[in-house]
Amino acid sequence: MSLDIDACLALAVRLADVAGAIAMRHFRTAVAVDDKPDTSPVTIADRQAEQAMRALIAKDFPEHGLIGEEFGADRGDAEFVWVLDPIDGTKSFITGRPLFGSLIALCRAGRPILGVIDCPAARERWVGAEGRPTTHQGRAVRTSACPRLAQAALLCTSPFMFEGADREGFDRLRRSVRFALWGGDCYGYGLLASGYADLVVEAELKTHDWAAIVPVVKGAGGVMTDWQGRELDFAADGRMLVAGDPRAHAQALALLRG
Numbered sequence: 001m002s003l004d005i006d007a008c009l010a011l012a013v014r015l016a017d018v019a020g021a022i023a024m025r026h027f028r029t030a031v032a033v034d035d036k037p038d039t040s041p042v043t044i045a046d047r048q049a050e051q052a053m054r055a056l057i058a059k060d061f062p063e064h065g066l067i068g069e070e071f072g073a074d075r076g077d078a079e080f081v082w083v084l085d086p087i088d089g090t091k092s093f094i095t096g097r098p099l100f101g102s103l104i105a106l107c108r109a110g111r112p113i114l115g116v117i118d119c120p121a122a123r124e125r126w127v128g129a130e131g132r133p134t135t136h137q138g139r140a141v142r143t144s145a146c147p148r149l150a151q152a153a154l155l156c157t158s159p160f161m162f163e164g165a166d167r168e169g170f171d172r173l174r175r176s177v178r179f180a181l182w183g184g185d186c187y188g189y190g191l192l193a194s195g196y197a198d199l200v201v202e203a204e205l206k207t208h209d210w211a212a213i214v215p216v217v218k219g220a221g222g223v224m225t226d227w228q229g230r231e232l233d234f235a236a237d238g239r240m241l242v243a244g245d246p247r248a249h250a251q252a253l254a255l256l257r258g
Contacts, residue, residue, distance in 0.1 A: 012116045018056065019102040023087055026045035042090060064106075068083075083208050087101075088186040088209065089101065099121075099184050102117075105211035115211065132219055134215070141193055142195055146244060147245065157183065157185055168258065173201060186212075189242065201240070217242055220244075241256060
C-alpha cells in the first residue's frame with residue numbers, strides 16, 4: 001500500500017493540536033483522577049484527547065489501524081498503524097508539572113516511520129519522519145557530539161523502573177556519565193534530539209511510550225535501540241537506550257549488558 005507521507009504529517013500535526021488543546025483545558029484544574037488496573041493514573045483529559053485523535057484518524061485514514069494507551073488496539077495488525085499516547089506523563093500532568101506531552105506515531109509493519117512529541121504546556125513540539133530531518137518549532141535540529149560517556153548528561157523518567165539485573169546495568173552506566181537527572185517524561189527525548197542531553201535510558205515502556213520517539217531521535221542523528229542493540233518494533237521488551245552520538249550509544253550498551 002502506498003502512503004502519502006505529507007498527508008500523514010499534516011494529520012499528525014492536527015492530532016497534536018487537538019490533543020494539546022484538550023490537555024490544556026484540564027491542566028492545573030481540579031480534575032478527577034482514576035486508577036487503571038495497573039494502578040497508573042488516568043483522567044478525563046487522557047480519554048478525551050485519545051477519543052478526539054481516534055476520530056480524526058478514522059475520518060482521514062479509515063484503513064489504518066490504531067493502538068492507544070487508553071482504548072487499546074483496533075486493527076493493530078494493519079500495515080499502517082497509528083500509536084497514540086494522549087498524555088505521556090499523566091503523573092506530571094496531575095501534579096501541575098508542565099513537562100507532559102502527547103506522543104503520536106505512525107508505524108509501518110510494526111516499525112515507526114513518523115513521530116511527534118508535543119508538549120503543550122511548554123509550547124514545544126518535535127516532529128520526525130523517516131528520511132527527513134527532525135524539526136523543533138519548525139526548524140531542523142541535531143543531536144550533540146558526545147564521544148565519551150564521561151561527558152554525557154543522562155536522563156531517565158524514574159530510577160524506580162529498574163529492578164534486579166536491569167538495576168545493576170543502569171547503575172554501571174549512571175556511575176560512568178557526567179551526571180544523571182530524573183523526571184521529564186517525553187520532554188527529555190526532545191531535549192536529546194535538540195542536542196541538550198546525550199542519553200536517555202528507560203525500562204518498562206509500552207509501545208505507546210516509545211513509538212513516536214524513534215523517528216524524532218533518528219531524524220536528528222541519534223540512535224534508539226533496545227538494551228541488546230536491536231531495532232525497535234512492536235515486539236520490543238520495553239527497555240530503551242537512546243543516544244545522540246553512536247559512540248556514546250555503543251559505550252552505554254556495553255555497560256547495560258554487563
